[in-house]
Amino acid sequence: MSFTVAIVGRPNVGKSTLFNRLVGQKLALVDDTPGVTRDRRPGEARLFDLRFTIIDTAGLEVAHEDTLPGRMRAQTEAAIDEADLSLFVVDAKFGLTPDDHTMADMLRRHGKPVVLVANKAEARGSDAGFYDAYTLGLGEPCPISAEHGQGMNDLREAIIETIGEDRAFDDKNDEDEARTDVLLTKEEADNPEEVAPYDDTKPLRVAIVGRPNAGKSTLINRYLGEERLLTGPEAGITRDSISVEWEWRDRAIKLFDTAGMRRKSRVTEKLEKLSVGDALRAIRFAECVVIVFDATIPFEKQDLQIVDLVIREGRAAVLAFNKWDLIEDRQAVLADLREKTDRLLPQARGIRAVPISGERGTGLDKLMQAIADTDKVWNSRIATARLNRWLESQTVSHPPPAVAGRRLKMKYMTQVKTRPPGFMISCTRPDAVPESYLRYLTNGLRNDFNLPGVPIRIHLRAGDNPFGNKRKKKR
Structure with a gap:
């Protein structure tokens, strides 16, 4: 972006x-509640022929730097320092407040170019607030309606005039992201015995949940x-899912921070439901999901439900036992966690679990290695000939049960x-195959082909009957 x-x-x-209007998607949470x-949050904006990076920030509140509003203000100032231009939005319907004047003074101290934007200009009685905006001393305000999309052409002209035409149209780059789902390619379909190697340099999307x-x-x-990202001792600070770019061993990683997920019965407020x-x-939309456990109180019911949700969505999952620096008898606790992981998460047998301390930075490289290894398993493909030899050996050692004497x-x-590994088995009477036998095949695949900790999908299909369309002869 330019x-x-x-x-x-x-x-x-x-x-x-x-x-949301500029990025063309509802990425940021919007609610009538102040301070959402x-x-x-960064995004890729498009305003007619302009392409640029846009950063959404928290609302300015005057507060001590140790408080939550004070830390939010620090995030806003960091965004102003990072940006080449600031869009200073005021409410033309409500009018100016002392906080608007405080914000104007702060922007002048930073010395960056500013475009004054008078939002909600479509409302009745907004003219007074629009003309009051001149008193901020930041030039002529640009009247818009972000909700209805009015005034966007005027906003474009104001941005170009402020930042300069050469800078505004420099180095456009509008590349689409790669697809997330991978099916059989033509080469793999033509050569089923040749398995494409795993590309450990491709970008990886990782969501952090818990x-x-x-x-x-x-x-x-x-x-x-x-x-x-904003942190603190208060629970539920994060509301939006924020993505950040990072590199690990020369590999591009996109990390998604998410809001904490409480038990569904306790989520009553509209804003928390949106989060x-x-x-x-x-x-x-992630490829690998890291479920963060509090090592001091692990395996709460909600922890297990989050893991089950990730597995049902078909994502590659890794467990991170955080706050490991608070554990005293670490060997005993680690053995207990391993036993509980195997017993309480049978649907993700072999899932990788890493003890870490986000506060002190211990175990983080091991966690990233576990993520990379799990993603490799999640993308793995097995040749058809190997699968059929394996299926024959499994059915010989443990034949499918007879149902109704057949x-x-x-x-x-x-x-x-792939992503996750999915298999199709052609069989007789697929609707009669019991779930217990499918679990037997799933566990066999996981053990014999080294597929630990990732979801495995098995679909059954009836074989074609060459005589199915012929009418029975009359006797």
Whole structure:
């Protein structure tokens, strides 16, 4: 992108609505409640022919730096320093407040170019607030309606005039992201015995999930080496799912920080429901998901439900037992955690689990190695000939049970997809195959082909009957 723009202003003036309008998606949470946004969220904006990076920020609140609003203000100032241009959004409908004047003074101290934006200009009685914006001393305000998309052409002209035409149209780059689902390629279909090698240099999307206050944001900050995400002792600080770019051993990693997910019965407020929904979307679009456990109180019911959700979504999962620095008898606790992992998570047998400390930075490299290894298993493909030899040996040692006096016959097996590994078995009477036998085959695949900790999908299909369309002869 050619330049970076930060959207700043006091709470509830429509910054996130404008952010969503510019990126063309509902990425940021929007609600009538002031102070919804807390972290700074980047996005790729498109305003007619302009392409640039946009940063959504928390609303400015005057507070001590040790408080949550004070830490949110520090995140906003960091976004202003990072950006080439600031869009200062005021509420033309409500009018100016002392916080608007405080924000204007702060922007002048930073010395960066500013475009003054008067949002909600479509409302009746907004003219007074629009003309009041001149008193901020930041030039002529640009009237827009972020919710209805009005005034976007004027905003484009104001941005170009402020930052300069050469900078505005420099180095456009509009590449699409790679697909997340991988099916059989033409080469693999033509050569089923040749398995494509795993590409350990491709970018990897990793979502960090868990219960509130488990240390998810602290973990990401430790990886990045800076206070990129808002953290603190308060539970439920993170609301939006924020993505950050990072590199590990020359491999591009996109980390997604998510809101803490409480038990469904306890989620009653609309804003928390939106945050959890955003976290669920992050899980669906990630490739590997790290479930962060609090090692001092692991395996709560909600922890198990989150792991089950990740497995049902088909993602590659890794467990991270955080706050390991608070554990005293570590050998005994580690043995207990291993036993509980095998017993309480049978649907993810062999799942990788790593004790870490996000606060002190211990175990983080082992965690990333576990993520890379799990992603490799998640992308693995097995040749059809090997699968059929394996299926024959499995059915000989443990034949399918007879149902209603009729035998079940497994004829043919092939892998139809990866991410996660999915297999198709052609058999007689697929609807009669019991779940216990499918679990037997799943466990055999996991053990014999080294597929620990990833979901395995087995689909049954009836073989074609060459006489199925012929009418029976009359006797």
